[in-house]
Amino acid sequence: MxxxxxxxxxxxxxxxxxxxxxxxxxxxxxxxxxxxxxxxxxxxxxxxxxxxxxxxxxxxxxxxxxxxxxxxxxxxxLHLTEQWEVILVGAGYLGHALAHYGGFQRRGFRITHVFDTDPALIGTEMGEIVVQKIEGIEAAIQENGIKIAILAVPRSVAQKMTDRLIKAGILSILTYTPIQLKVPDHVQISYSDPLVQLQQMTYYLPRDAD
Amino acid sequence: MxxxxxxxxxxxxxxxxxxxxxxxxxxxxxxxxxxxxxxxxxxxxxxxxxxxxxxxxxxxxxxxxxxxxxxxxxxxxLHLTEQWEVILVGAGYLGHALAHYGGFQRRGFRITHVFDTDPALIGTEMGEIVVQKIEGIEAAIQENGIKIAILAVPRSVAQKMTDRLIKAGILSILTYTPIQLKVPDHVQISYSDPLVQLQQMTYYLPRDAD
The missing domain is CATH 1.10.10.10 (Winged helix-like DNA-binding domain superfamily/Winged helix DNA-binding domain)
Structure with a gap:
């Protein structure tokens, strides 16, 4: 249909x-x-x-x-009549910016879990959410039926983490890591890379030589 | 040609x-x-x-x-043979994430100035840059011939700040504020909004009712 x-x-x-x-x-x-x-x-x-x-x-x-x-x-x-739960992986500056961004709830999403590998961050609060150990990520996804993840991790671990998320049941990933990730056909992926966006604009900028 | x-x-x-x-x-x-x-x-x-x-x-x-x-x-x-200077407006969590993001220099850009209006942030360091008072923004743009700005400010001030940047000589703006900004034809603008990206993916997600 x-x-x-x-x-x-x-x-x-x-x-x-x-x-x-x-x-x-x-x-x-x-x-x-x-x-x-x-x-x-x-x-x-x-x-x-x-x-x-x-x-x-x-x-x-x-x-x-x-x-x-x-x-x-x-x-x-757009399937936004109910609120989607989202997990956030990575509690660095970018993770903080995302966790504190007020627009999620109003626009159909709620970050319900934040995970990191850094022992110094685990247990700290981001907004109203406590940063959890990465070991619990599969259980959180499966027990809550979460389909959406935001990836704000270093690029050295991005593909491994992506594979793990997908294996646990994630179907949509928004990633801030500046590398192309391999995902199976049934998974949606969306990239956010400030450098790609800046480079798309410099094409139109006059150079000194022009 | x-x-x-x-x-x-x-x-x-x-x-x-x-x-x-x-x-x-x-x-x-x-x-x-x-x-x-x-x-x-x-x-x-x-x-x-x-x-x-x-x-x-x-x-x-x-x-x-x-x-x-x-x-x-x-x-x-893409006009990336020389490095472009970039000013960053907004020294909140997102501004910090951008200032600490290692990819800029390697990929043709350098954030050389950061501005904010919050007295508590002015004078603090973000990476190697000191956050400056917003009052100096026009002078910084004009004296350094800066053409590119990144906007990481609350949406209540986004349009006003955009007008100010353009008047001072900015030609390309990457904005993280989730509103459509009005810019003249000669200015390039690029939007980064995590909610738009998430909503583009939920269309493809099965709903419980499906």
Whole structure:
């Protein structure tokens, strides 16, 4: 029954959702339009309409989209109607930044476990979570049916840890380690590397020689 | 003289570069192939050959790509032959994680200035850099000709800070604040939002109801 939707379309839905939630807080009006979203997001209104049309008819000619309804539908499409538990591996500076980032709960996720290998960190608190010994990670994943992990570990251990997470049942991994990880086809992986992002922009920068 | 290359192609070049550098460290062989890169990156070899062909002929049928030469060419294409100075705005946990991240220098960038508004943070050290008062940010950008900024600030101040950076001469911004920022056409912006990345993956996760 599911049509195959291009990954690039799926990739834009969270951005639409984030902006709609923002709109719903600012607005007294119940509706928005693909033009208004386009203006706010720097994506063309035709693209927005086409992306959404993969999933049904959400708007009406003339009145546009009902914001609350579209938020609900995007949450349903993205499987965000219930909260997902997330484990975090790595309690360094980056782990701290993630654990203290307020947006998770509001946007469908809750970091429920943090693991590290460093004896100096184990037992310390990050926000409301106590850092646990890495040895317990498989049990935590399996007992709680956790499917999502965030990896904030040194690259020397990243592949080994990835293999361990997947073997224990993790299906989605967000990694901050700047190496390409090998995962089986049934596992989703998403990379966050500030250097890749910076290098994608320097292409467009004038050099002194130009 | 410059052809218009799709942004998605430019976006993959830093990933090729990162893997080639890794290969050059592992390998005693001087050459690689689009097949080897494809296997390591999970991108098809046809895609890799097509992406690179936008910029010239880098490989030879039969012998493949010379790794050192291709690294050099990608660095040239991405304007990474000299090191770029970067200013970091925000000295919280995320700012610390970025300032302590070892990869910058090796990959063409150096964080030379860190700014914050919190009096408790000003004067403290992050790695080898002293956190400075935000008031000095325009002078630092202009006196050093800095073109690149990383924004790790609360979202309530993100747009105002962005406007200030651009007015002072910044052309590329990597932002960790989870809102869409308005920038003029001549400025590049790149977003890093863990929630968007997680939400892009939950689409593919089975729900309990499935």
């Amino acid at each position: 599911t049509k195959l939707i291009p990954a690039i379309v799926i990739g834009r839905l969270p951005i639409y959702l984030r902006e709609l939630v923002r709109l719903s807080k600012e607005n007294t009006r119940p509706n928005t339009s693909s033009q208004e979203l386009a203006h706010r997001l720097g994506i063309s209104s035709a693209q927005i309409r086409k992306d959404l049309s993969h999933f049904g008819e959400f708007g009406k000619q003339g009145t546009g989209y009902n914001i609350a309804y579209l938020i609900e539908q995007l949450q349903r499409i | 410059t052809k218009l290359i799709p942004a998605i192609v430019i976006g993959r070049l830093p990933i090729y570069l990162r893997e080639l550098v890794r290969l050059s460290k592992e390998n005693t062989r001087p050459n690689t192939s689009s097949q080897e890169l494809a296997h390591r990156l999970g991108i098809s070899s046809a895609q890799i050959r097509k992406d690179l062909s936008h910029f010239g002929e880098f490989g030879k049928q039969g012998t493949g790509y010379n790794i050192a030469y291709l690294i050099e060419q990608l660095q040239r294409i």
